[in-house]
Amino acid sequence: MPRSGEDARRRLQDAALALFRERGYDHTTTAEIAAQAGVTERTFFRHFPDKREVLFESQEKLATALTQAIAEAPQDLSPMAVLQRAFQQVAPRFEANRSYSLPRQELIERTPILKERETSKLGALSQTLAVSLERRGIDGFRAQLAARSGMAIFALVLDAWFKDPSRSLADYFSRAFVELGRL
Amino acid sequence: MPRSGEDARRRLQDAALALFRERGYDHTTTAEIAAQAGVTERTFFRHFPDKREVLFESQEKLATALTQAIAEAPQDLSPMAVLQRAFQQVAPRFEANRSYSLPRQELIERTPILKERETSKLGALSQTLAVSLERRGIDGFRAQLAARSGMAIFALVLDAWFKDPSRSLADYFSRAFVELGRL
DNA sequence: GTCTATACTGAGATAGAC
DNA sequence: GTCTATCTCAGTATAGAC
Incomplete structure (x- = not known):
């Protein structure tokens, strides 16, 4: 799992869009997005100030x-x-x-x-x-x-x-x- | 305490604007607004779907x-x-x-x-x-x-x-x- | 990386208006 | 009795503090 910040960032964006489309925005948690991107929830909030901003x-x-x-x-x-x-x-x-x-x-x-x-x-x-x-x-x-x-x-x-x-x-x-x- | 919904609603709006101006929006909790209006926090959310909407x-x-x-x-x-x-x-x-x-x-x-x-x-x-x-x-x-x-x-x-x-x-x-x- | 405050939700009980 | 406003309690998720 690469530690490059840009990479994780893109994985988070991709995971978020995919999950949001699948289950709907408010039935997707930031923890789930982070998990799918292979990072911790904390990392999500390091890259994006809030859940919406990922898009x-x-x-x-x-x-x-x-x-x-x-x-x-x-x-x-x-x-x-x-x-x-x-x-x-x-x-x-x-x-x-x-x-x-x-x-x-x-x-x-x-x-x-x-x-x-x-x-x-x-x-x-x-x-x-x-x-x-x-x-x-x-x-x-x-x-x-x-x-x-x-x-x-x-x-x-x-x-x-x-x-x-x-x-x-x-x-x-x-x-x-x-x-x-x-x- | 009157049971008219409209009255509580207006008290919540007044309390919210007053407190927001005094302490700032994010240093005011919905519980504080409700308390000042003489209702519980849950009642706040029955009148307004979220904290912002009160304004x-x-x-x-x-x-x-x-x-x-x-x-x-x-x-x-x-x-x-x-x-x-x-x-x-x-x-x-x-x-x-x-x-x-x-x-x-x-x-x-x-x-x-x-x-x-x-x-x-x-x-x-x-x-x-x-x-x-x-x-x-x-x-x-x-x-x-x-x-x-x-x-x-x-x-x-x-x-x-x-x-x-x-x-x-x-x-x-x-x-x-x-x-x-x-x- | 851990801990916590708080916005918000759901369900069931109570109280008053009609 | 119905209906609606409110309360109580218990919980989850986001976001920010440490």
Whole structure:
């Protein structure tokens, strides 16, 4: 059994998703997850501050990628155009990982306490986006408004794409931004 | 000690807010809240499914009011105009209760786990608004998009108004909807 | 790695309103 | 009598302290 922290971390994440899907989130104990991953319960809490967090590492990476994409966008783009560009840039992450992200999303949708954590993470993410937009010289209120509306689109588009992947994410994003302009 | 459930419920809510503000959310136990309200801990959990929920009854009422306002709006209004109208109609609730809602909001802002619950409640609320808009014949995707962007404005405006109440909520709402149009 | 506080649950008994 | 709010008791799991 390797003692590399990263390895144990991934085993914990895999075990958690598998067990949650099998028995449901609240009928799975952290002890069971740890056992299946070959570590002690204490190790679970060393890697993740609470039981839910084991499913949300991908969102941290997403935040980093989006922040970078916004910082690198051409200066003459409008706030919404910057966001649209950033979203398009991270879209491949989802399309490449549908076999992981879809079951994960299904689990989250049917588990209120996980849904709550996800919504909260998306809220924090929109806060991060707002800060990134402000760094480009956009005034605070507009940055917040753009970031929050942008995240609304982001969540909505992913949701639609999970349900019907026959259209590409890029396509969904384009249409959604056009729709928002019309409203 | 009266047996009316409503009375105990209100005592629990009052005790909870008072104690949370005094000692902080996580240094207050459900047993202490129950004791201060003159009931047992078990009774706390009969009224509220978890410790956080004791602070969120007002949001349920808000959802009802908004739903009704949307249903009653004139048929020729655009989705965003319907939302703007509904928000303006519920604004007085906040302005009349600033002495309650401001300390509550401050507590929520400085307590991550409460912030998480609030964000999640607002997400659920936007879902409710989307359904209300669909009932007016607006197509699903546009209804969702309008509802989420609308909630973004709602949260952002309330936040700004809590920080600076020198302008009216009506004023904040008008300006925010105009700003969104420009983005 | 061990120990403990506390959030939360379940089941059965009691008390008051009707 | 029914119904509902509450209490009592016993327990489990998470998370944090040591």
